[in-house]
Amino acid sequence: MSTDVKSMHMGQITSFFIPTVTLVGQNCSTQIPDRLKSLGGKKPLIVTDQGIVAVGILKLITDILDAAGMQYAVYDKTVPNPTDKNVAEATEAYKSNGCDSLITLGGGSSHDCGKGVGFVVGNGGTIHDYEGVDKSSKPFPPYVAVNTTAGTASEMTRFCIITDTSRKVKMAIVDWRCTPSVAIDDPVLMMGMPPSLTAATGMDALTHA
Numbered sequence: 001m002s003t004d005v006k007s008m009h010m011g012q013i014t015s016f017f018i019p020t021v022t023l024v025g026q027n028c029s030t031q032i033p034d035r036l037k038s039l040g041g042k043k044p045l046i047v048t049d050q051g052i053v054a055v056g057i058l059k060l061i062t063d064i065l066d067a068a069g070m071q072y073a074v075y076d077k078t079v080p081n082p083t084d085k086n087v088a089e090a091t092e093a094y095k096s097n098g099c100d101s102l103i104t105l106g107g108g109s110s111h112d113c114g115k116g117v118g119f120v121v122g123n124g125g126t127i128h129d130y131e132g133v134d135k136s137s138k139p140f141p142p143y144v145a146v147n148t149t150a151g152t153a154s155e156m157t158r159f160c161i162i163t164d165t166s167r168k169v170k171m172a173i174v175d176w177r178c179t180p181s182v183a184i185d186d187p188v189l190m191m192g193m194p195p196s197l198t199a200a201t202g203m204d205a206l207t208h209a
Contacts, residue, residue: 017158019183029186033068039142041101043071045094047114048105049078055192073097078113083163087116087127101142108152115160115178131171145180148189149201153208155183
């Protein structure tokens with residue numbers, strides 16, 4: 001009995017994207033150096049923001065890298081709703097410091113800014129070239145996303161939202177390549193959030209779910 005494959009009704013194809021590894025647990029951030037090395041990273045650019053610096057979370061992470069003897073550079077000027085200018089500045093910091101990998105540290109803004117860097121250093125051009133769906137053609141550098149909130153899920157997804165300052169619009173970049181290789185959810189890094197932010201990110205997580 002033969003079957004005409006062309007005549008077969010094909011059901012809808014679905015897919016999902018998650019990090020290769022997600023670490024959850026107290027002090028799991030201490031594994032950042034080993035995880036990055038396992039991906040081939042030797043000198044990461046840490047993409048973060050001034051709030052993370054002010055509360056001392058950046059120092060917790062750089063202390064871990066220092067103890068492991070890992071070199072790094074820092075870009076800490078990410079703003080809420082990160083901009084194309086943030087991405088350009090962070091990309092320049094990546095290149096000028098001879099970085100070969102990425103650590104994003106914070107909530108959705110830091111993750112999205114770092115993803116923007118990954119697109120540009122991995123594929124060239126500017127971040128504007130990647131607006132839309134699956135516009136990249138080359139892989140990201142080794143990438144570890146370290147979460148400090150529980151709301152946006154950017155450390156888990158293939159989405160990157162960057163503000164185009166010239167057009168004054170938010171660019172939606174959807175690309176499977178920007179899903180982090182490793183996501184780290186260390187509750188120790190979330191303990192210092194103000195109660196209002198804890199509540200807001202909890203509601204954000206609920207609505208995402």
